[in-house]
Amino acid sequence: MVGAKLRQDKLAAEFSTTFGQNSFGGVRIASEFGGDTRSLLGTVWYFRASRNDINADRQTGQGGSIPVWGQQLDPYGSNIITYLLERWTDQDKNWPVAQEWLKRIDPELSILKSPLRGNMASLETLNKFSDVSVNLAYQGTGIQRAITIVAGVIFSPPNSTIIIEEPEVHLERGSIEALVDLFNHAVMNWNKQIILSTHSMDLLLQYASDLGLATPRGKGHEIIDPSKFKLVTFERREGKIQIRDEDMKGRFTTVMDRLRGVLKPTAVATVPA
Numbered sequence: 138m139v140g141a142k143l144r145q146d147k148l149a150a151e152f153s154t155t156f157g158q159n160s161f162g163g164v165r166i167a168s169e170f171g172g173d174t175r176s177l178l179g180t181v182w183y184f185r186a187s188r189n190d191i192n193a194d195r196q197t198g199q200g201g202s203i204p205v206w207g208q209q210l211d212p213y214g215s216n217i218i219t220y221l222l223e224r225w226t227d228q229d230k231n232w233p234v235a236q237e238w239l240k241r242i243d244p245e246l247s248i249l250k251s252p253l254r255g256n257m258a259s260l261e262t263l264n265k266f267s268d269v270s271v272n273l274a275y276q277g278t279g280i281q282r283a284i285t286i287v288a289g290v291i292f293s294p295p296n297s298t299i300i301i302e303e304p305e306v307h308l309e310r311g312s313i314e315a316l317v318d319l320f321n322h323a324v325m326n327w328n329k330q331i332i333l334s335t336h337s338m339d340l341l342l343q344y345a346s347d348l349g350l351a352t353p354r355g356k357g358h359e360i361i362d363p364s365k366f367k368l369v370t371f372e373r374r375e376g377k378i379q380i381r382d383e384d385m386k387g388r389f390t391t392v393m394d395r396l397r398g399v400l401k402p403t404a405v406a407t408v409p410a
């Protein structure tokens with residue numbers, strides 16, 4: 138959990154949600170709660186681990202389903218083409234920001250654009266080495282899944298909380314590090330809160346470095362303020378979910394001790410002559 142600020146006094150709501158292995162039922166808000174509650178929930182954006190691959194093009198007007206709490210970008214990223222087309226057309230001030238962060242995730246990209254041909258929209262990037270525009274649908278799965286996260290973090294409303302399942306999916310280590318920089322930048326400079334679920338040691342290693350528990354990441358990286366980072370674990374025991382606040386130092390030290398045991402066995406390997 139990066140950042141820590143989601144709170145609004147004297148405002149309450151009753152809402153429920155359903156999750157399945159391959160489905161998300163959205164959030165249903167009790168009818169007696171009005172606009173203020175819905176406005177608050179509109180600043181909470183959520184993205185599934187099973188984010189969609191990007192289509193080669195999409196007919197304008199065919200957006201994804203908008204969740205009841207008002208998140209404009211679908212949790213699966215199904216409407217990412219039309220969502221970004223609107224920002225491209227409106228010359229959104231954050232478009233260059235999104236473009237720069239996407240270039241950090243994939244250094245071969247130089248320009249992100251959303252051209253409209255007739256009534257069909259698409260997402261394309263310009264390769265800085267070949268100067269050729271390539272439809273994002275024909276690029277790697279990692280960058281396709283990551284663009285929804287980048288758009289969600291950058292274009293979500295001010296003071297938002299963004300919940301992301303497994304942001305590292307299909308990304309190599311350098312791209313994961315760039316995503317961590319984006320999350321840290323959003324917390325430290327845009328007053329946003331980022332909540333992540335992850336199985337990735339590569340992602341956790343970035344925060345271990347930021348907190349002084351591993352080799353520093355070097356110049357040019359966005360370092361998180363330790364006071365704005367929190368580690369929480371979820372564990373199922375006897376049919377119940379246990380949620381625990383963790384000490385990052387103790388947790389990381391335990392993991393590293395286990396790795397050292399695997400990587401540095403006491404027995405010395407010998408190679409036959």
